[in-house]
Amino acid sequence: MVDLAEAGKIARVEVGSLVVYVITDFELLHRVLVESSADYERGLLFERIRLIFGDSLIVADGQRHNDIRRLLQPAFHRASLASYAPVMRRNADALASSWQPGQIVEARAAMLEVVIANLLGSMFSHEPDSEEIQLISGLIEDIGAGVMVGSVLPKRLANLPLPVNRKFFAAGTRLRDYCRELLVARRAGGERRNDLIDILLDSSEEAGHDDEFLVAQAMTVLFGGTDASTAALTWALYELSQHPEVASKLRQEISAAGDLGPNDLDELDYLNRFLNEVVRTHSALLQTRRSVTTVELDGFTIPAGTDIGYSLTAIHRNPDVFAEPDVFDPDRWPTSNSGSKCRSFIPFSMGKQMCIGNNFAWVELQTTLYSLLSKWEFLPTTNKKLPRALGPIPVPGKLPLEVRPVAG
Numbered sequence: 116m117v118d119l120a121e122a123g124k125i126a127r128v129e130v131g132s133l134v135v136y137v138i139t140d141f142e143l144l145h146r147v148l149v150e151s152s153a154d155y156e157r158g159l160l161f162e163r164i165r166l167i168f169g170d171s172l173i174v175a176d177g178q179r180h181n182d183i184r185r186l187l188q189p190a191f192h193r194a195s196l197a198s199y200a201p202v203m204r205r206n207a208d209a210l211a212s213s214w215q216p217g218q219i220v221e222a223r224a225a226m227l228e229v230v231i232a233n234l235l236g237s238m239f240s241h242e243p244d245s246e247e248i249q250l251i252s253g254l255i256e257d258i259g260a261g262v263m264v265g266s267v268l269p270k271r272l273a274n275l276p277l278p279v280n281r282k283f284f285a286a287g288t289r290l291r292d293y294c295r296e297l298l299v300a301r302r303a304g305g306e307r308r309n310d311l312i313d314i315l316l317d318s319s320e321e322a323g324h325d326d327e328f329l330v331a332q333a334m335t336v337l338f339g340g341t342d343a344s345t346a347a348l349t350w351a352l353y354e355l356s357q358h359p360e361v362a363s364k365l366r367q368e369i370s371a372a373g374d375l376g377p378n379d380l381d382e383l384d385y386l387n388r389f390l391n392e393v394v395r396t397h398s399a400l401l402q403t404r405r406s407v408t409t410v411e412l413d414g415f416t417i418p419a420g421t422d423i424g425y426s427l428t429a430i431h432r433n434p435d436v437f438a439e440p441d442v443f444d445p446d447r448w449p450t451s452n453s454g455s456k457c458r459s460f461i462p463f464s465m466g467k468q469m470c471i472g473n474n475f476a477w478v479e480l481q482t483t484l485y486s487l488l489s490k491w492e493f494l495p496t497t498n499k500k501l502p503r504a505l506g507p508i509p510v511p512g513k514l515p516l517e518v519r520p521v522a523g
């Protein structure tokens with residue numbers, strides 16, 4: 116994806132019989148996602164997601180998308196986030212307390228579990244047991260793999276009973292049932308928690324949404340909120356294990372700040388710069404759109420129905436914007452008091468369909484790392500290249516790290 120930029124601002128890529136025009140330039144992408152977004156629909160990846168998510172935020176376009184987004188937005192407001200942060204802190208503290216000095220921790224699995232517990236504990240006001248967490252993490256992995264593989268399979272193979280397809284559809288059904296059980300239990304219990312479930316249940320009374328619609332939105336948040344946050348946290352721990360000088364600077368900042376509440380972590384300037392660098396260097400590899408009318412892009416006339424791709428990874432590794440883009444360097448970011456972030460830093464994408472969970476994610480990344488780094492150092496256990504798991508943000512399938520207590 117990064118090398119494609121050498122071919123031009125837009126590059127024609129053939130994946131088997133499929134042709135995708137991949138945009139590698141920020142301004143051109145801005146035209147597609149922001150200025151002329153009405154000329155595009157979601158495209159390949161989302162067609163696949165639609166098969167199991169149905170009528171939901173993550174696949175909707177146009178007015179339908181605006182309406183669903185407006186419905187869900189209150190669950191992501193700042194006031195709601197302030198009430199989620201203590202839940203995240205509790206989950207991260209419990210994880211940090213469960214480790215023993217010298218233990219080899221499988222960091223990706225641990226991050227996946229904490230992320231699922233955060234989502235369920237905050238937006239769904241539900242404390243999952245470890246069996247439930249295992250169940251959900253397996254389902255989300257199967258859906259993620261099925262989305263990626265199925266999007267590039269030729270149409271005639273995409274619905275055949277191949278193992279990846281079977282797992283994809285079975286996981287979709289199970290996740291749907293799980294979310295339905297949560298909704299039904301809340302409705303039966305009658306208690307109010309002012310969370311995502313309450314927002315959905317209220318909308319069924321006020322706007323007449325049926326249960327299938329409500330379940331689709333709950334699944335969307337659970338799915339959308341898991342993969343990318345897990346990837347960001349896993350890469351954060353990986354980078355800490357590879358850059359002891361960065362880890363030590365972070366720990367000094369945390370220890371100098373004293374005991375901070377879960378809503379005070381914006382104060383940790385270096386932590387925020389570190390997180391910027393994590394999501395810059397590890398962002399979504401490929402997202403899709405499809406033209407719904409004839410469009411002109413960089414001098415090329417592109418007919419309606421053309422598959423477009425874009426890579427945030429490529430945008431974030433442009434050497435004209437980010438000097439030495441492959442070097443992991445939190446100091447490339449200005450201190451928080453000295454100005455805004457760079458325009459082409461878009462880990463959460465841009466336009467109307469940008470990530471709805473960006474602020475939730477940031478609080479989660481800050482809180483989790485604050486708790487883990489307050490107690491532990493992370494050391495690599497191998498210098499072999501780690502195989503990547505399939506997903507929108509490629510991440511090591513397993514990341515074994517040794518944990519050592521922080522000195523003093």
Ligand code: HEM
Binds near residue numbers: 340394467468
């Ligand atoms: C570091 C963490 C995260 C990253 C890097 C990330 C990235 C993204 C990106 C790039 C998109 C846009 C996809 C597109 O337009 O094609 C997106 C959409 C979305 N994200 Fe996130 N995300 C993160 C965390 C979260 C969290 C925590 C949640 C929920 C709690 C969430 C829920 C969603 C949803 C529902 C959408 C679809 C939004 C819409 O279509 O209106 N994400 N995310």
